[in-house]
Amino acid sequence: MAFISRGFKGRRRDPDSSSRVPPGQHTVNDFPVLSAGPTPRVDLAKWTFTINGEIDQPKTWTWDQFKSLPTEQITVDIHCVTKWSKLDTAWTGVSVDTLMEGVETAAEYVVAFSDGGYTTNMPLDEITDHKAWVVYEYAGSPLHPEHGGPVRLLVPHLYLWKSAKWVRGLTLKNADEPGFWESNGYNNHGDPWREERYWGD
Amino acid sequence: MTVEQADMKLDGNAIGGLLAEIFNMEMTTAEGTCGGCGTVNAVGRVDVYINAPGTVVRCPACGQVLMRIVHGRGRYWIDLSGMRCLELVEPG
């Protein structure tokens, strides 16, 4: 019989009987901060967001231009591969559909890239058609650097490592290119509802 | 950066157990050469982030990723490609 620590409960873990909580997850009330490196310092005067790669003309927005784009308020559940889920998180941002307006490309894949060198990859159709946003506010306030501010990607239907913090752009690609975690054990796709956490899942 | 964020960076001492589990040796005294800038540091001196989906080890001089370690479903995935060389003293 496995050793049990008498009286240890751990952080309050709500049982995942809710249909909103994917298998193996538990809900939390705080917002854990995970980081693979130092929090980048960003100068908004020099900040840009770019769509490049398999595109005739790369598209770039400065901070002011980005903030003038049509935005949406969305409330979604988010699921981290480290097993916590947070329900009803409220964000403000620009739909990836808005950013991709007018873009003609045959690319089937995308790599999101961030300050600090982080990357994550997806099929392009996983972030279009109302599935992803580039967000700059969380719970009504400017997105804090520890949560990826000034701007992060938000792809709520996949594990949260795909929602690249400190995102600076999207590179459109003909071939899939595994990103930072996908190339080191984490699942290339990352669907929490199928518990696609690791390679081979 | 708030004080708490700055404090999320640890050092190789914090993964002494994880590395011993994988390599079956004391590793914090092992010396790694950064593949980016060539700086040599004992594992006990390098920057370590353990609060992530995996463990990320970075060169304190240039920030390059030296190691990535993911542990799940009974397996380890280890990337040491950021280090050009790792020097270990024979145990015992």
Added chain:
Amino acid sequence: MARGTVLGRLGWRIGEVAEITAETPKVSSVAIDVPDWPGHLAGQHVDVRLTADDGYQAQRSYSIASAPEDRRVTITVERLDDGEVSPYLVGELRSKDKIELRGPIGGFFVWRAPGDRPLLLIAGGSGVVPLMAMIRHRAAAHDRTPVRLLYSSRAFEDVIYREELERLAAADPTLDVRHTLTRSHPDGWRGYARRLDRQMIDDVAWPAQPAPAVFICGPTSFVEAAATLLVDHGYDPGGIKTERFGATGG
């Protein structure tokens, strides 16, 4: 089959809590009897793993506070209010409870008697724990290497091991303990009353030559500030060993 009992393979062991001692309002020392403990060096740590009855596990590292000469493995834990493991260790855990741990871990941040050069120890908060193991080891080994401890705490009641340090220093003129309190200090306080700065390092640190052995432990921001001050003071960075405790601990 129990791992870790042969050939030094690092495996999990089950120890039994012998005694829990409150050091300060938030900090307690847990003395553990560990069967077949292979011994340890001052500065090493253990990983502690807790398992809930649904199988959920949480694991944290704690520096060993006891000297290698002590037959028990003692860890000193600060209870963080929003922590997951520390409120269990300081609050729920009782004498005779079993506790799962592995170790000893670490080879970089260790000091062994006999010392061959002056020793400078700089502690921020609970960073004093591994340095206390070094001081206790030095005392048990009757080593007289000159040692200075500069220990930063928030307030007087937060100073861990205060009386023991006083007693050891009173009995040993080669052990010099200096305190600084950063948030509040009592009336009549004669130690420092501010954060580490260049002046304090200039007063307390040994001369840069002959090169002392230096160990700094505490939160990352504290450790980095202290190391920078020492390098500014003329110390060779290679001679300074650091161990960062994160805010992630707890």
